[in-house]
Amino acid sequence: MGAPLIADLADPALGSAPGWPLVLYFHHVNALVDHYTALSPDQFRRGLDTVLGTVGPALDPAAVGPGFRPPDHPSVLFTFDDGYRDNLQVAAPLLAEFGVKALLFCVTGELDAADRLSEPERAALPPRRSFLTWEEAERFAGLGHVLSAHTVRHPKLPELGGNEAAEEVTASLRRVRERTGEPVRTFAYPYGLIPERPPVPAGLLAFGTVKSPPASWEHRPLHIRRTYLPSGEVERWAGLATGWREQWFGSQ
Template identity: 50%
Template sequence: MTPVPPTIAGIPAEHQPATGSAPRWPLVLYFHHVHPGVRHYTALSPDEFERGLEQVLERFDPYDPADLLADGGPRRPERPTVLVTFDDGYRDNTTHARDILDRLGVRAVFFVCTGMLGRRSPRPREDYLTFEACDRLAGEGHLIGAHTRTHPHLDRIPAADGRAQTRGSLDDIRERYGPGPARLFAYPYGGVPAEPHLPDDVLAFGTVRSPATPWTANPQQIRRTYLPSGAADTWAELVLHWRTAWDGPTAPSAPGPS
C-alpha cells in the first residue's frame, strides 16, 4: 500500500513537503538560502543544510545534473537519486553552500534570475551572485539554469510579459553557458502559467505546487520538494517516506488461511 505521508505542523496543506517524486524518478529538492541569519521556509543554516543533506544521502545517491542534458532527454536512474537545486541566485549559495556540496560530493543546479545577478546588499535576501561567481560554479561541475530575469509571478502577469521574462532568461543563459543549460528552467514561486511560455525542449521545474508525475509525462512541471526550515526533527521521517515512496505502491498482502 502507498505509505501515509507525514504532516508537518504549521505548514499549509498545499505546501506540505511529504510528496516527493513519481516512483523511480529522482527526488528533487529546492533551497533558496544557506545562511545563519535568514528566515524562510527553504532557508537553512550551514549546519542544518549539511545535516539535512547527510540524512538525504543516506538513502539517495546524488543525481549528476549533467545527466539532465543527455541526448534524448534525462533517463530514469536505476537507483534512488536526489537532485539538489537552488533558486534565485543568492550570494550565500557560494559563501555557505558551495563548500558543503563539495564535501558531500554533490553537484547542483542553480536557477538564477539573470537580471538580478550582480546586485549587492548587506541584506542576504537582496544579495545576489555575480555572473563571474556563476562561472566558477559551472567550472566546478554545477549547472546554471534560468529562473526568469526579475522573478515575477508568471501565472499572474500578461502572457507577453511572461514570455519575455522566460525567453529572455533562457537567452541570457544560452549566451553565457551554451544551449545545454539553456534547456533548464524553474518557475518563480512555482507558478506555472496557463499558457506555455517555454520551448518544447526545455525541462522545467516547479515546487510542491506541481504534481508528482513522471518527467516523461510532464517535463515542464517537474515537482520539487524541500527540507522544511525549523522542523529538523521531522527530516528523518520525511526522508524515509520519500525513499519508500520512490519504490512505488506495493500490493497488500494476501490474507492467510482462516
C-alpha cells in the same frame, strides 16, 4: 491510493512520482535568513547527510534535460533558486564535502544588477538581496554545478500577459546561454506558479515547487514537482527522507 488533494500538495512529505528522482529546492544556506527553504550551514550539512544516506545518491545536474531517463534506484537532484551569493560562499564548500553537484536557477536580471554594484555596495546588502555576479556564478559552475534560468525579474508568470511571460522565460534562457556558452536545458518557475499554458519553449524540462503534483517527467515535463527540507523542523527530516524513498517504489 488516489491523487493527492490540492490542499495536500504543499506538504513536503509528498515527494516525486514513483520511479523518478526526488528533487529538492533551496534558496539560502545562511544562518541569518529566516525562510522556509533557508538552512544554517550546520543544518544544510545534516540535511545532505540525511537525504543522501536515506534516499539515495545525488544526480549529476549536467545529465538532466530533455530525454532524461531516471536511474533504476532512488536518487536526488539538488537545486537552488534565484542565485544568492551565499550559494557560492557557504553552500558550495558543503556540497563539495559530500561530492554533490547542484542545479542553480538564476534570476538573470539580478545577476546583471549585481555586476553593476561596487564591492562596498554589495557588502552592505542583506543576504536576501545579495546576489551573485556573473563572474561568481561562473565560478560556481566551474565547480561542476550547472547554471540555468529562473526568469529575468522573478515575476508571478500567471499574472502576466502571454507574450510578456514568454519573454521573461526566453530572455533568461538566452542570457544564461550567452554567459555559459552552453545550451540551457531546464527552467524553474518563480514561486512555483505555472500558467495554464506554460511559456516554456519545447524541449526543456521545467520545475515547479510543492504546488505541483507528483508526475512522471516523461508525461509532464513542464510541471516537475520539487519539495524541501523544512527549516526549523530538523526532527522531521529522517522521517521525510524515509517516506521519499518509499514513495519511489510506489506499488512495486
